[in-house]
Amino acid sequence: MKIAIDGMGGDNAPVAVVQGAIDALKEYDNIELYITGPEELINAELEKYTYSKEKINVIDAKEVISPNEHPVMALRKKKDSSIVKALELVKDGVCDAIISGGSTGAFLAGCTLTIGRIKGVERPALAPIMPGRHGSFMIVDVGANVDCKPQFLMQFAKMGKIYYEKVFDVKNPSVGLINIGEEEEKGNELTKAAFKLLKEEKNINFKGNVEPREIPGGNTNVLVCDGFVGNTALKMYEGSASSILGIIKDEVLKSSITSKLGILLLKPVLKNCLKKFDYKEYGGAPFLGVNGICIKAHGSSDGKAFKNAIRQTKIFYEKRVLEDMKNEFCSEN
Amino acid sequence: MKIAIDGMGGDNAPVAVVQGAIDALKEYDNIELYITGPEELINAELEKYTYSKEKINVIDAKEVISPNEHPVMALRKKKDSSIVKALELVKDGVCDAIISGGSTGAFLAGCTLTIGRIKGVERPALAPIMPGRHGSFMIVDVGANVDCKPQFLMQFAKMGKIYYEKVFDVKNPSVGLINIGEEEEKGNELTKAAFKLLKEEKNINFKGNVEPREIPGGNTNVLVCDGFVGNTALKMYEGSASSILGIIKDEVLKSSITSKLGILLLKPVLKNCLKKFDYKEYGGAPFLGVNGICIKAHGSSDGKAFKNAIRQTKIFYEKRVLEDMKNEFCSEN
Numbered sequence: 001m002k003i004a005i006d007g008m009g010g011d012n013a014p015v016a017v018v019q020g021a022i023d024a025l026k027e028y029d030n031i032e033l034y035i036t037g038p039e040e041l042i043n044a045e046l047e048k049y050t051y052s053k054e055k056i057n058v059i060d061a062k063e064v065i066s067p068n069e070h071p072v073m074a075l076r077k078k079k080d081s082s083i084v085k086a087l088e089l090v091k092d093g094v095c096d097a098i099i100s101g102g103s104t105g106a107f108l109a110g111c112t113l114t115i116g117r118i119k120g121v122e123r124p125a126l127a128p129i130m131p132g133r134h135g136s137f138m139i140v141d142v143g144a145n146v147d148c149k150p151q152f153l154m155q156f157a158k159m160g161k162i163y164y165e166k167v168f169d170v171k172n173p174s175v176g177l178i179n180i181g182e183e184e185e186k187g188n189e190l191t192k193a194a195f196k197l198l199k200e201e202k203n204i205n206f207k208g209n210v211e212p213r214e215i216p217g218g219n220t221n222v223l224v225c226d227g228f229v230g231n232t233a234l235k236m237y238e239g240s241a242s243s244i245l246g247i248i249k250d251e252v253l254k255s256s257i258t259s260k261l262g263i264l265l266l267k268p269v270l271k272n273c274l275k276k277f278d279y280k281e282y283g284g285a286p287f288l289g290v291n292g293i294c295i296k297a298h299g300s301s302d303g304k305a306f307k308n309a310i311r312q313t314k315i316f317y318e319k320r321v322l323e324d325m326k327n328e329f330c331s332e333n
Numbered sequence: 334m335k336i337a338i339d340g341m342g343g344d345n346a347p348v349a350v351v352q353g354a355i356d357a358l359k360e361y362d363n364i365e366l367y368i369t370g371p372e373e374l375i376n377a378e379l380e381k382y383t384y385s386k387e388k389i390n391v392i393d394a395k396e397v398i399s400p401n402e403h404p405v406m407a408l409r410k411k412k413d414s415s416i417v418k419a420l421e422l423v424k425d426g427v428c429d430a431i432i433s434g435g436s437t438g439a440f441l442a443g444c445t446l447t448i449g450r451i452k453g454v455e456r457p458a459l460a461p462i463m464p465g466r467h468g469s470f471m472i473v474d475v476g477a478n479v480d481c482k483p484q485f486l487m488q489f490a491k492m493g494k495i496y497y498e499k500v501f502d503v504k505n506p507s508v509g510l511i512n513i514g515e516e517e518e519k520g521n522e523l524t525k526a527a528f529k530l531l532k533e534e535k536n537i538n539f540k541g542n543v544e545p546r547e548i549p550g551g552n553t554n555v556l557v558c559d560g561f562v563g564n565t566a567l568k569m570y571e572g573s574a575s576s577i578l579g580i581i582k583d584e585v586l587k588s589s590i591t592s593k594l595g596i597l598l599l600k601p602v603l604k605n606c607l608k609k610f611d612y613k614e615y616g617g618a619p620f621l622g623v624n625g626i627c628i629k630a631h632g633s634s635d636g637k638a639f640k641n642a643i644r645q646t647k648i649f650y651e652k653r654v655l656e657d658m659k660n661e662f663c664s665e666n
Contacts, residue, residue: 146520269595273580
């Protein structure tokens with residue numbers, strides 16, 4: 001398969017992008033990479049490594065879109081940007097997938113405008129996979145759609161189900177609706193209406209409302225909500241983890257020698273815990289519902305994260321997830 | 334001051350309520366308590382302690398409203414319930430404040446319907462105080478209003494500011510709008526409109542949008558949002574903390590003797606961390622905007638939590654927070 005990678009997307013680009021690309025080529029078969037960005041810059045990075053030259057193509061793009069720019073305006077103005085060039089590679093059929101660690105807004109808008117939606121999908125949704133205590137969970141959507149209709153959430157559930165089932169090999173994964181109470185009548189206008197729709201859909205293993213308190217346990221595979229709530233849940237999870245580990249650190253620093261020895265002895269355990277929380281292990285977040293394989297890598301991705309995003313893209317492709325989504329929604333029309 | 338306490342509210346009622354009441358009497362001056370509930374049950378608990386009889390009044394109430402009942406229907410039907418009796422004590426001017434650890438829905442509806450709103454306040458809001466790494470923060474609202482208008486959020490900011498300033502002695506506390514991006518133009522229709530209102534209000538120390546990732550750091554004192562988002566943030570915080578500590582526990586259990594020794598040595602530190610996260614230290618969540626001092630204690634409150642809710646009620650009263658809120662909003666009419 002051929003994968004387009006936005007060579008300038010992310011805080012550590014292009015260094016981390018090139019490193020991830022090189023590492024991925026070592027580990028995975030049947031991939032060919034197209035890295036977009038200023039030719040001389042990307043080539044200078046590539047020169048640091050030994051690799052099969054025919055597996056990496058550099059596509060020149062002189063401009064870069066930053067996360068602070070207005071997404072749609074920037075896409076229109078900067079035709080020679082690394083992300084626009086990468087999107088065109090997919091649109092023109094040269095590549096089968098795109099990965100970017102750059103501006104989320106530009107990525108989502110670019111995928112929707114350039115690659116387009118799957119026929120029948122009303123709103124594509126960004127759906128990261130996160131580590132929970134008892135398993136990984138996926139939240140659909142975390143920010144592509146801040147104001148939603150109940151029907152959108154129904155489609156999020158269908159898309160999340162297909163992705164989770166195929167990529168994680170989990171038969172009929174459980175689907176929950178993020179809500180502020182367990183009972184059917186709880187919530188706002190959106191969740192009340194979405195609950196009714198989800199309850200009636202026979203092809204969804206709907207577990208009902210899931211209170212945010214239960215999400216990090218990881219007992220529900222796919223969680224649906226509007227993008228504002230999903231983004232809040234995602235960022236609150238990240239923020240809580242960092243704050244809690246920070247509080248432990250603060251306390252250890254002002255504690256006795258004994259406690260400091262304790263933390264030293266605990267180091268291997270804490271390392272394992274941190275690994276469990278390491279988003280780099282998970283690759284990126286698929287943008288579900290667009291008519292292509294589009295993976296948003298974390299803005300702070302390092303080489304390992306980009307390598308894993310490439311692995312994720314390969315699984316997405318080989319398991320034919322996109323075809324299943326198309327089949328699911330074409331019947332709705 | 335006279336405080337009405339719902340003797341049957343909470344998972345550990347009436348045992349924990351009575352214990353908290355007795356402990357509060359030992360520590361705090363100038364309080365007189367009215368405990369509502371089945372007379373024989375409450376008296377049987379009280380008989381276990383020695384205390385000044387004139388400081389505690391038992392008000393008979395034979396019924397109990399459970400969290401599973403429809404709030405408004407239950408309030409209407411169960412006139413002889415512990416919460417309705419407690420509400421009436423405030424309404425009739427016998428008591429200055431009410432505390433309940435029972436059904437949140439019944440408490441919010443009961444306070445609004447029986448005690449009423451402050452003139453000028455459109456929607457009262459539930460506003461718990463939570464521990465952050467660098468300080469406590471308050472979220473207004475966490476569930477009383479799941480669908481909000483921008484103007485409500487503006488009022489939440491004003492109420493939160495008054496409470497935080499007076500109760501924590503912080504001059505002009507910082508106020509943030511929970512949003513999925515820092516820039517003014519980010520968010521959904523509600524936050525975009527609320528941002529404009531907040532920015533123009535000179536009496537609010539408005540810090541702009543706060544991403545949920547930043548909330549647990551505790552660098553912003555008062556955070557406003559609709560009740561659905563606030564509830565999600567609150568419960569995600571609770572869930573993350575318990576899941577992260579659970580993951581550490583899981584890892585320690587399957588680890589070497591060395592790591593187990595490490596956790597033993599770290600115990601005092603972890604205890605301090607847990608104490609920092611202990612909601613029982615914080616009392617309950619004030620229901621701001623109603624025309625009375627109304628404190629919602631956590632459903633799983635123990636004696637200590639009820640004692641601290643009583644302390645919180647006393648501060649609310651003595652610092653004349655309610656009077657300041659009335660002054661703030663009467664001028665709006």
